[in-house]
Amino acid sequence: MMRRDRKWIVAALLALGGCAGLPSSAPTASQVIRPADAGSITVIDITPATPSPAAARQVELPAWTIPDGASTAGVVLPGDMLTISVFEVGYSLFGGSYGSPGETARGKGNVRNFPPLRVPENGTIEFPYAGRIAVAGLTPTAIAGRIERGLRGKSQFPQVMVAFEPGAAHSVVIDGEVARPGRVVLSEAGERLLDVIALAGGSKARGADTVVRLTRSGEVSSARLDEIGAADRRNVALTPGDHVELSKEVRSVTVLGAARSVAEIAFDRSDLTLDQALARAGGLNDDKADPTGVFIFRIERHEEGGQWVEKPVIYRLNLLDPAAYFAAQRFAMRERDVMLIANAKTNNLRKFIEMVNQIASPVVTAKVLSGT
Numbered sequence: 547m548m549r550r551d552r553k554w555i556v557a558a559l560l561a562l563g564g565c566a567g568l569p570s571s572a573p574t575a576s577q578v579i580r581p582a583d584a585g586s587i588t589v590i591d592i593t594p595a596t597p598s599p600a601a602a603r604q605v606e607l608p609a610w611t612i613p614d615g616a617s618t619a620g621v622v623l624p625g626d627m628l629t630i631s632v633f634e635v636g637y638s639l640f641g642g643s644y645g646s647p648g649e650t651a652r653g654k655g656n657v658r659n660f661p662p663l664r665v666p667e668n669g670t671i672e673f674p675y676a677g678r679i680a681v682a683g684l685t686p687t688a689i690a691g692r693i694e695r696g697l698r699g700k701s702q703f704p705q706v707m708v709a710f711e712p713g714a715a716h717s718v719v720i721d722g723e724v725a726r727p728g729r730v731v732l733s734e735a736g737e738r739l740l741d742v743i744a745l746a747g748g749s750k751a752r753g754a755d756t757v758v759r760l761t762r763s764g765e766v767s768s769a770r771l772d773e774i775g776a777a778d779r780r781n782v783a784l785t786p787g788d789h790v791e792l793s794k795e796v797r798s799v800t801v802l803g804a805a806r807s808v809a810e811i812a813f814d815r816s817d818l819t820l821d822q823a824l825a826r827a828g829g830l831n832d833d834k835a836d837p838t839g840v841f842i843f844r845i846e847r848h849e850e851g852g853q854w855v856e857k858p859v860i861y862r863l864n865l866l867d868p869a870a871y872f873a874a875q876r877f878a879m880r881e882r883d884v885m886l887i888a889n890a891k892t893n894n895l896r897k898f899i900e901m902v903n904q905i906a907s908p909v910v911t912a913k914v915l916s917g918t
Contacts, residue, residue: 572834573803573886574888575836575839587860588860589861591864593869593873596876610769615762615788616785617783618716619735620685621684621685624666624668627710628664629708630660630707632658633704634705638656639701640656640674664713665681665713673693676692676696677696687708691706712731720746720791722792723793725747725750730745730746739780740776743771753770754797754813755795758791759790761789796813797813798813798881799813800884802884803885803886804831804834818878819874820878835889839862839864839887840863840865840888841860841863842862842884845882863877
């Protein structure tokens, strides 16, 4: 009986040995390297000499091209509300008499405050006795001068004061993932991109997960919010008609293979490095992983002849080399990277033994139950 059992187990082992392969959660390091070499995919060992995150930063979005916008601060545009006051000395064209509330220390006079006047779309207003006056694109001082010239010969020494309240023509639109989407009227302070985002209540998402898109006259530029600093060239001065949109676009890397946690890992900072990504994945699975086979699969983009060229590259980290831990601290992860932790070759042997045990256990159990 024992001889028959032994023969049955041996036959099962031979059958397993004849299988093309065992189920595996990831390839071994050699199974990655050989096809890569055959397919002319560059494999680069990660060493302390590998470029640092700052030098190797991926261009994830097209280059920013929109410059500072033309300022309209202090300039009247259609839709603005004008407040006009006329001060007259002597004969009063607009009514009133000497000794009215407009009296000054230099002599008696009259001040007439006119009702607020909205600038029409054509940018031209009608003012009593001065006629039609084009005001769009002028400063309040220039408008006052035009009104005074129009009143000469009709009023005695007229002096005009003009103030205005900016309207929608001075505004930009901001929407998307902001606390208070809508129009923001630009002031004489000359708001920049970050100023308008702050006035709208800021982004609902983390800066690293937020893409800012600025549209001006059909041209679009994009950047990550956390990459735009106050002194950054992308923090441009806005101009009326600009459209700012914030969208939540989480950057992530995918972790596969013999990691403790196979998952998609979101960037929680803009300069996530390889050692940090490994830590977020829980590190290597001691029972399965090959520490010499931590791979990063990446599509590298670079410019050639004015065009973007994409090239697949595989980076390899050998954690049995102490220098690799320093290299991992300097190696920048990029959006859509795939990290693969290879299976150790001994993992196949372990799986083989487990399968043998699964086959042999029923035989042993049957013998115990039968008492043979």
